[in-house]
Amino acid sequence: VINFELHPRxxxxxxxxxxxxxxxxxxxxxxxxxxxxxxxxxxxxNELYELSNxxxxxxxxxxxxxxxxxxxxxxxxxxNVAALGNIVPQLHVHVIARKDNDISWPNPVxxxxxxxxxxxxDANILIMDIKHLILDLVVDx
Amino acid sequence: VINFELHPRxxxxxxxxxxxxxxxxxxxxxxxxxxxxxxxxxxxxNELYELSNxxxxxxxxxxxxxxxxxxxxxxxxxxNVAALGNIVPQLHVHVIARKDNDISWPNPVxxxxxxxxxxxxDANILIMDIKHLILDLVVDx
Numbered sequence: 001v002i003n004f005e006l007h008p009r010x011x012x013x014x015x016x017x018x019x020x021x022x023x024x025x026x027x028x029x030x031x032x033x034x035x036x037x038x039x040x041x042x043x044x045x046n047e048l049y050e051l052s053n054x055x056x057x058x059x060x061x062x063x064x065x066x067x068x069x070x071x072x073x074x075x076x077x078x079x080n081v082a083a084l085g086n087i088v089p090q091l092h093v094h095v096i097a098r099k100d101n102d103i104s105w106p107n108p109v110x111x112x113x114x115x116x117x118x119x120x121x122d123a124n125i126l127i128m129d130i131k132h133l134i135l136d137l138v139v140d141x
Numbered sequence: 142v143i144n145f146e147l148h149p150r151x152x153x154x155x156x157x158x159x160x161x162x163x164x165x166x167x168x169x170x171x172x173x174x175x176x177x178x179x180x181x182x183x184x185x186x187n188e189l190y191e192l193s194n195x196x197x198x199x200x201x202x203x204x205x206x207x208x209x210x211x212x213x214x215x216x217x218x219x220x221n222v223a224a225l226g227n228i229v230p231q232l233h234v235h236v237i238a239r240k241d242n243d244i245s246w247p248n249p250v251x252x253x254x255x256x257x258x259x260x261x262x263d264a265n266i267l268i269m270d271i272k273h274l275i276l277d278l279v280v281d282x
Contacts, residue, residue: 047208047209047219047220048222049205056205057201060198078227082221082223083220084222086239086246108251110251
């Protein structure tokens with residue numbers, strides 16, 4: 001999409017991973033959890049139901065596929081999938097691999113703790129791992 | 142679905158509203174927010190991606206339609222839509238109408254506050270209002 005730009009807060013809080021058919025995939029800079037965010041590259045969309053039918057189905061495909069692979073790869077106890085957006089209205093979907101021994105379990109990840117930024121090396125390794133995990137879904141980097 | 146039963150915690154924390162084609166719709170007993178939960182009436186499903194393709198699309202239809210109508214009816218600033226399930230693994234989708242003057246704004250509703258149960262009369266009125274709002278989607282009560 002021409003001129004699509006991430007909300008500044010998403011740029012600030014995440015690392016870029018790749019672009020899928022519809023969504024940009026980024027890694028939340030919080031090493032407490034494997035936490036991706038998928039942002040449909042469409043301008044002016046704040047709510048799931050504002051997407052076209054075609055985009056809405058593509059979003060389901062991408063979030064489900066990413067969640068399924070994360071669940072296996074990270075041996076998640078539960079995937080948390082959420083479109084909230086009270087602070088960042090630009091539509092974005094959190095896909096978080098939760099483990100029953102993670103620091104916030106069983107509570108949701110929000111409002112709990114300060115985020116714990118990655119060490120740069122660890123972030124780079126994880127980004128490569130996730131790129132590999134979703135490689136067949138990636139249309140460009 | 143034969144023998145489908147809500148998780149005991151969902152029964153305890155909510156009021157029944159109606160059954161749609163796929164989902165049971167219940168009202169969370171927390172008067173801080175208009176907060177519905179949609180539960181696909183399928184046994185043994187914990188994750189969104191475990192639904193059949195047909196059910197997954199029906200879930201999207203029902204959650205989007207309910208969210209859109211709630212947004213208008215409750216004049217929401219933002220809809221929050223989330224499948225978490227760390228405590229109640231049975232797949233259920235939160236659909237919450239947030240207002241920029243509600244008690245937790247802009248934070249997510251979880252981990253913030255004690256729930257504030259409805260007065261019975263208020264719950265009954267709201268349940269009737271919501272039934273009316275989604276009447277054409279209801280297949281049985």
